[in-house]
Amino acid sequence: MVTYTDIFSKKERVEDMELYAGAGDVNEQLARYGVKFGIYKNNEFKEQLFPFDVIPRVIDSKEFDYLEKGLKQRVVALNHFIDDIYGDKRIVKDGVVPEEFIYAGSGYLPQCEGIKPPKGIYSHISGIDLVQGKDGNWYILEDNLRIPSGASYPMIARKISRRSAPDLFTGKHIEDNRNYADLLRRTMDHVNVGGHTVILTPGRYNAAYFEHSYLAEKTGAHLVSGSELIVENDHLYFIDYSGRKEKVGAVYRRISDEYLDPMNFNRESVIGIPHIFDIYRKGNVALINAPGNGVADDKGIYYFVPKMISYYLGEEPILSNAPTYLPYYEEDMKYVMEHFDDLVLKDVAEAGGYGVVFGSKMTMEEKARFKEMLQKEPRRFIAQEVIDFLDIDIMEKGQLLPRKADLRAFVLMADEPMVWKSGLTRFSRNPDSFIVNSSQGGGFKDTWVLSQ
Amino acid sequence: MxxxxxxxxxxxxxxxxxxxxxxxxxxxxxxxxxxxxxxxxxxxxxxxxxxxxxxxxxxxxxxxxxxxxxxxxxxxxxxxxxxxLSEYESSHEIHRVGLYRYQTPITRPGTSILEYYKQLKLSDLRDAKEKALHIMDGLNGSFKYGQGYTSMETTAEEAFAGGTGVCQDYAHIMLSLCRMDKIPCRYVTGMMMGEGRSHAWVEVWHDKKWLGFDPTNKKIVGDEYIKISNGRDYADCLVxxxxxxxxxxxxxxxxxxxxxxxxx
Known part of the structure; x- marks a missing residue:
């Protein structure tokens, strides 16, 4: 296990980095670039800066090789799973995953039954969240297979840091992370069925609008809104500034399934494209990521991912889940009831750090109420051991402070799975919190993968 | 025929x-x-x-x-x-039948359907066909036909609590009850002999076949019916x-x- 202290000299750590952080230079430039994170609070849209911490998370090359193998294996298995669920459902028939975890889950879309996406790829871009325990082991916390965001933040932070503090990079063997756009382009081109590649954004009031525009600029794809795309004669067209229609073969859509097509999903959607799903069904456009992926990344299904790896690949999982219990199974329910205070309970339908409660932090009354609810709706929750996270240092006002952090690794699927040699390290600014989501006020770091 | x-x-x-x-x-x-x-x-x-x-x-x-x-x-x-041509429809997609076993926002029961479900005592009956017949017979007495009481958006629970509705409501209530008993069943839109509007009924999965039940008319679906579409509920079959x-x-x-x- 390496940390930044292994690759920076004492002077760099104590003087240079402090100087660099103190100048506020990078954060100022990020603000100027519009690197913001928007959130809805009390029905109001607020943009906030995504605070950047100058101390990078460092992962050595051997460790990253191990992560890379494990991540590829996991994403390949998840892709098999989605294909199976919307196809023959062998894994259900064989009793590995109970039927109700599929059909009664919120992520399953019956509209996707029987559809084979171009090249059989469902999760083109996967954001896999991991944490490192104090024991040095990595654990998977969550798979994000819908439209995971976040890659643009370390991309631009690296770029600005290199310019602001070039000395800190000298003599360090770091994998260049500015190739994310190339990986993404390769991923989009691989499934393009003929025509332009576009990035579809719901608009500037979206939490990740900065990212949409940045990725469009870096990949050379057109950034479009729903009103610039139209379905005609079984194909999708982009209407350019002169009113000419140009065929589109791949859409990296940064809008959720629900709003994608008012004729097939939420009928109230005004940001979607009517009938895009109908021509996707016919194989006439690639949608990145495929609709319906939510069936594979909810917290209930998470429990089954190690089993999927064995089932589809006949391999042992390389990366472990956090130890998880499924109250749906009687044995696990018993364990959860008996060890309630040691566990964290998560509502399978929630995301973004919401619906997470710690057994030990509840009052007696809350516990009793929660246990009752759990007995009534066992499928609604998972319980996990609280992992003793490895703290990593952040710098605040010239002081080094230990904080909880996770890592979102990005796995892209083109003709082969590719793991981006970087990632988004998010940390909690509150010393007592385990929740690192940016929507809850966390910050981020660059992730340096060493090349030797 | x-x-x-x-x-x-x-x-x-x-x-x-x-x-x-x-x-x-x-x-x-x-x-x-x-x-x-x-x-x-x-x-x-x-x-x-x-x-x-x-x-x-x-x-x-x-x-x-x-x-x-x-x-x-x-x-x-x-x-x-x-x-x-046959008394039932066989399925070429048996692997997909499970999807019809789960409630949708339209069929999800509330207190009035839950209460009624208990009265039906379905557990005394042998199989899906018997249960479906029992539900159909029961509904015919417990729910009245009448236009103008419900709309296209009315859920099974709302309709049943109101006591009166049209074929769409009959079908949704029956689906809700069957699904409470874990029986796969689907909503059907089609036409029936006579003149008027389109019709709706239910198909129930029994012995690896889909059997049609028309709770509005208390009839087993036979040669007077032409099926157009099927789905989990009305929303999947919008004409x-x-x-x-x-x-x-x-x-x-x-x-x-x-x-x-x-x-x-």
């Missing part, structure tokens, strides 16, 4: 001109084990560019658009069907769905005629 001549006519009249009209229609019956469509003609007006597709439930879907201004929109589907530009009100007329073809 019967030979049925059918006509399904739908017309939307707008109070003013609309354009940018996009639509999806599920109005075309197809061959099943129980019926064979021998002749059919489909027309959609005004002139539209139309594509065809089959949705995930196996329903034929016409979809298309027009950018021209128009004051009315509609379709005519006419043809001849041979019905009653006409559209969006357009125009601040107008619309009036829908539906006329369905099914009669036995007499030898000429």
């Amino acid at each position: 019967k030979t049925l001549k059918f006509g399904y006519h739908m017309k939307l009249t707008f109070s003013g001109a609309v354009n940018n009209h996009r639509f999806s229609l599920k109005c075309i019956p197809h061959d099943t084990d129980m019926q064979r469509i021998e002749k059919m003609s489909v027309s959609v007006y005004p002139d539209h560019i139309t594509s065809e597709n089959t949705d995930s439930y196996g329903n034929i879907t016409l979809f298309g658009y027009t950018n021209e201004f128009h004051n009315s929109f509609g379709f005519d589907v006419t043809g001849i069907a041979r019905t009653g 006409n769905q559209g969006i357009f530009t125009g601040n107008v009100t619309q009036n829908q007329e539906i006329n369905v005629i099914v009669e036995e073809e007499t030898d000429e």
Whole structure:
């Protein structure tokens, strides 16, 4: 296990980095670039800066090789799973995953039954969240297979840091992370069925609008809104500034399934494209990521991912889940009831750090109420051991402070799975919190993968 | 077995001109084990560019658009069907049947259906067919037919609590009850002999076959019925769905005629 202290000299750590952080230079430039994170609070849209911490998370090359193998294996298995669920459902028939975890889950879309996406790829871009325990082991916390965001933040932070503090990079063997756009382009081109590649954004009031525009600029794809795309004669067209229609073969859509097509999903959607799903069904456009992926990344299904790896690949999982219990199974329910205070309970339908409660932090009354609810709706929750996270240092006002952090690794699927040699390290600014989501006020770091 | 001549006519009249009209229609019956469509003609007006597709439930879907201004929109589907070719529909997609076992937002029971479910004592019965018959018989006495009490958006629970509704409501309530008993079942839109509007009923999974039950008329579905589409509930079987530009009100007329073809 390496940390930044292994690759920076004492002077760099104590003087240079402090100087660099103190100048506020990078954060100022990020603000100027519009690197913001928007959130809805009390029905109001607020943009906030995504605070950047100058101390990078460092992962050595051997460790990253191990992560890379494990991540590829996991994403390949998840892709098999989605294909199976919307196809023959062998894994259900064989009793590995109970039927109700599929059909009664919120992520399953019956509209996707029987559809084979171009090249059989469902999760083109996967954001896999991991944490490192104090024991040095990595654990998977969550798979994000819908439209995971976040890659643009370390991309631009690296770029600005290199310019602001070039000395800190000298003599360090770091994998260049500015190739994310190339990986993404390769991923989009691989499934393009003929025509332009576009990035579809719901608009500037979206939490990740900065990212949409940045990725469009870096990949050379057109950034479009729903009103610039139209379905005609079984194909999708982009209407350019002169009113000419140009065929589109791949859409990296940064809008959720629900709003994608008012004729097939939420009928109230005004940001979607009517009938895009109908021509996707016919194989006439690639949608990145495929609709319906939510069936594979909810917290209930998470429990089954190690089993999927064995089932589809006949391999042992390389990366472990956090130890998880499924109250749906009687044995696990018993364990959860008996060890309630040691566990964290998560509502399978929630995301973004919401619906997470710690057994030990509840009052007696809350516990009793929660246990009752759990007995009534066992499928609604998972319980996990609280992992003793490895703290990593952040710098605040010239002081080094230990904080909880996770890592979102990005796995892209083109003709082969590719793991981006970087990632988004998010940390909690509150010393007592385990929740690192940016929507809850966390910050981020660059992730340096060493090349030797 | 019967030979049925059918006509399904739908017309939307707008109070003013609309354009940018996009639509999806599920109005075309197809061959099943129980019926064979021998002749059919489909027309959609005004002139539209139309594509065809089959949705995930196996329903034929016409979809298309027009950018021209128009004051009315509609379709005519006419043809001849041979019905009653079998007493059930077999499934080529057994792996997918489980999806019909779970409640949807429309069929999810509330207190009135839960209460009624307990009274039915389904656990005393042997199999899905017996249970479906029992539910159908019970509903016929516990729920009254009447138009104007419910709307297209009414859920099973709302309808049952109100006590009166139309075929769509009968079907949703029956689906809700069957699913509480973990029986896969699906909503069916179709036509029935006579003249009027389209009809809705239920298919229940029994012994690896789909059996049709018409709770509105307390009948097993046979050769008087022509099926158009099926799904988890009404929302999967919308005959006409559209969006357009125009601040107008619309009036829908539906006329369905099914009669036995007499030898000429």
